[in-house]
Amino acid sequence: MIEFQHVSFAYEPGRPVIRDLSFTIGDGEAVGLIGANGAGKSTVMKLLLGLLQGEGRILVDGREVGRDSLAEVRRKLGFVLQNSDHQMFMPTVYEDMMFAPLNYGLSREEAEKRVDGVLARLGLTELKHRHNHRISGGEKRMAAIATVLAMEPEAVLMDEPTSALDPYNRRVVINTIRDLPQTKLITSHDLDMILDTCRRVILMSSGQVVADGPAEDILRDKVLLEANRMELPFCLAGRAGL
């Protein structure tokens, strides 16, 4: 589904943020992209979405991400931003959710049916006509996920989906992510959430893949994590008696 082939990128000449990055994500896989601040996780997302252009090749469903394929690629990838306030720009949740389906040529009736379906599936029907500036942080995060699901993307990309959420809302978001059937690529420092939602983890450091494998193996490797400025997930640290 997603393939990075020797991708490099630098915001400033001579200071690469991504260095010769290669990995593949298969259909339906749930992958956690982890790493310390500045490891290049968000840049990977932006490159994948065509918001930045680097060297090398990025393929989505076999189609290379480039100027000509942007519309097609972006239709397949739904991106949930870290800050929901930056994602939602229409006055109400309903209008925000209608935005993408209408842009992709659905009639208003079809789009509304899809929006109602997503809201019902996520248990957010009561949010439908609420104003974006009047809903809580947790509701806003769920609404942001709903706006992306209304696109019916083939893959969902999420940047820190549980940041700044209280435990209850964090759990709601985690359960929602787990139930999504799409291919998932999630960047986060919340390693417990990654362990809960992803079967595979890619650990990045200085723009390169340091480790790529089953989430249980990588997230249990204290030495590896600490060498890359991270810690064991809380749940595993507890079990290890640390």
Place this chain on the structure above:
Amino acid sequence: MQKALRELGEMDSLAAGSSPIHSLCPTAKLLTTVVYIAVVLSFGKYQLSGLIVMLLWPVLLFQISGIPVHVCFYKLRIVLPLVLAVGIFNPFFDRAPILYLGTVPVSGGVVSMLTLMLKGVLCLMASFLLIATTSIDSLCAALRKLHVPGLLVTLLLLTYRYVGVMTEELAIMTDAYHLRAPGQKGIHVSAWGSFLGQLLLRSMDRAQELYSSMLLRGYHDHFHYAPMKPFGLSDGAYLAGCSALFLALRLVPAARLLGSLFVR
């Protein structure tokens, strides 16, 4: 700042009302407002009495739409002084008396100043009523229907959205400033430059994020506005009736006729 943000949100809430005025077609409301403003502006600089009668329409609209008049003046409190300042020097240049209040002469400058002020207030009230009874999306849809270029309409819509973005950033920065400058009123002049620079950079970053979010959800220079209520018979009647009323108030010296009933 938080108050300003809340007020921005309140405008959306006002526009979501359900009065007979709210339920009119946005195109009819927009055209009626344009006609009203044009008629108000067409009054001569000494036609104060004729202009006063034009208050009838906004007062009626406030009553029917259920929007309290004080909300309008409260929300326009920053713009109103600017409007009222227009023509403030007229009394110094035009000193010839043109009417007498009892035995007190009133100069042309004073009358023209009051006329200009009233014109400004009436135009602001009409614009406020339009925005308070019509959502920005519906307003933009109406503008597109009237063949206003799409680029201009999108600019209007995004400006409206980004005012909120900039205000939010300003609120965060102001709070951060005051937390480290206790007891200080406002922002010290020495910090204005960096403060404004940072505000601009932060707003641009956020605007860029929002724009990316739009692009990633299929935006291609074209907004799909919410479907407007079609222009029906009642909307036509509203537009025609209001326009006829404005023209009548403009052409017939209603204030003078009313006055002549009491004063010989």
